[in-house]
Amino acid sequence: MNSKALPRRSKLSDVAKAAGVSPATVSRVLNHPDIVRPDLQAKVRRAIAELGYAPDAMARALSLGRSNTIGAIIPTLGMTIFANGTVALQKRLREYNYTLLIANAEYDPERELEEIKVLLERGVDGLVLVGDRMSAEALALARQYQVPLVTTYVSESQFSVPAIGIDNAEAMHQVLQMLLDLGHREFGVITVYPAHNDRQQARRQGVFAAFEAADIPLAAHRIAEVPYSVAHGRTAFKRLITADPAITAVICSSDAFAIGALAECKYLGLSVPRDISITGYDDVDISMHTDPPLTTVNVPAAVIGRLAADHLVATLNGRPPPLTTKLPAQIIVRGSTAAPRSARKS
Amino acid sequence: MNSKALPRRSKLSDVAKAAGVSPATVSRVLNHPDIVRPDLQAKVRRAIAELGYAPDAMARALSLGRSNTIGAIIPTLGMTIFANGTVALQKRLREYNYTLLIANAEYDPERELEEIKVLLERGVDGLVLVGDRMSAEALALARQYQVPLVTTYVSESQFSVPAIGIDNAEAMHQVLQMLLDLGHREFGVITVYPAHNDRQQARRQGVFAAFEAADIPLAAHRIAEVPYSVAHGRTAFKRLITADPAITAVICSSDAFAIGALAECKYLGLSVPRDISITGYDDVDISMHTDPPLTTVNVPAAVIGRLAADHLVATLNGRPPPLTTKLPAQIIVRGSTAAPRSARKS
DNA sequence: TTGTAGGCGTTATCAC
């Protein structure tokens, strides 16, 4: 196949020839330097440098049966939280000498399965998923390939897949409790349209569970479920507040919604937090610079990413860590929440 | 628990055995279906389905000498503009039956080179870079591996690497011209601290060139160069406006800076655009929801991603496209710019 | 300690 005589990429045997040793020795210099004589080693390394040799990772993987590669399927790259988590994941994997392959599913389960398939065929040694809604088919595939899995950003998964994440429900409970403590009783909720998004789903269920526990009724018209975007958050807020002006606090399942709500408040002439309190979820970097700064929930994405790397590598080394790791979520109280007017008046 | 031994991942020869044909035939069914008898084909496909066979991409790549894989090195995943471009790139590559491997360099040239190396060793068929500052070493590597390159988000590159992007300088020129037309004469500029970021560098040089062309002096104390972040934009703005209250318009080389500036305006009690005009660059999704909505420059990231895919695939098929593609940048005029007070008064 | 040889799973080049 190599019909052309262009400066061919040099391979291990070329190095061997140049150094006057056997291919096996070169391989050993690369993989088990401790068992080869120093002088030979020097010769080999010189030859490697001169030829600019770099091993063919695919051939290596084929021979070894593993690729030192981990795949991650991210729902979207457009969210800083996933971006941060992915960065941390990659950084840590690099420390373990693993390479991260990132695939993007665009919140489409079909594409997610497709990406998993591709990653598996490409020989990843492990897979990082996001959320709880993995398809049975994906699990079957992973089992067939005997590839360890870990899912992130949720603290429990249906199919007993190891999970690393925060307890969304608990976080939502804290948010509600804080608002209750401030004196709020009339709430609105903006969550994402549930399709294919279980983290948001968990947050949503978390709010409802929290409301139930607190014995606060939550009428249907006080719930808005819309696609994820600032613009949708804005229109949802308008709908909510128009339908029921009695609402004094709006809980959003993401900062994007909250930022949209803030924008609409400004437009409607509502003062935050004087007329209404608003909470977000994610603590994206602009949230501290909104007007007013947003009260929100911080998700330790970097920690999650790092732990996911630790988990997978440990598993691959035969030291399986605990099945689930639940991280504490932290409420960041800023300027978008305060006691409701009624409470202040009385 | 493990009552049943895990079924070994079946390979091509297993399928062959099950179907009662030779491995070669199975391979042909997969790659050249048109030259194998229909009945045999049916038998083979059935066996494939029954065994749940999936080809080993690495073995395939080793044999073929190419992997149908493209690598992209992104400076950071935390910017929506790159996220969008990457998504578009991946989508288009998928149409061509290529897989995208994403690596993240965190704006660190050393890590960038490292990632390029890893990607190359893993056998990518092509590489997508971002910006103009590729290291000579990276280029040498790519040449050695004989892997085509394309760089994005800049419209020209120093080393005659094919480039697909917008003309940052021209865009900045347009921004300045628009402000001049509104009557502004006293400008401030916030750009990123130049290290390792040539796109911002191009924008920066673009402003200065534009100022020169317009014969407007720009004193040193009216220029702030800070690391990329909303917070730095905010402090930079404060420094600028404190040092020289005569400034009527501040040009920011990114929306992040502009959003920070907006926040500081609010804090200082400055009204935008009445007291001061502010422009951004990127048109991130929140920019239309700031108060006031931000006048900014839209970078067609999705188009860039798509074209990068087209370019690489065409090159790999022996049809090299034009060396550089220059896309028009579009100024999005929103509420953060208006005529300066002085102009209105007179 | 170093070299030889066989195999990892797939594809392409030959004969048949």
Add this chain to the structure above:
DNA sequence: GTGATAACGCCTACAA
């Protein structure tokens, strides 16, 4: 049209 066979580049028993 189909089946053996030799690569592809590397690693690791095993032998020396």
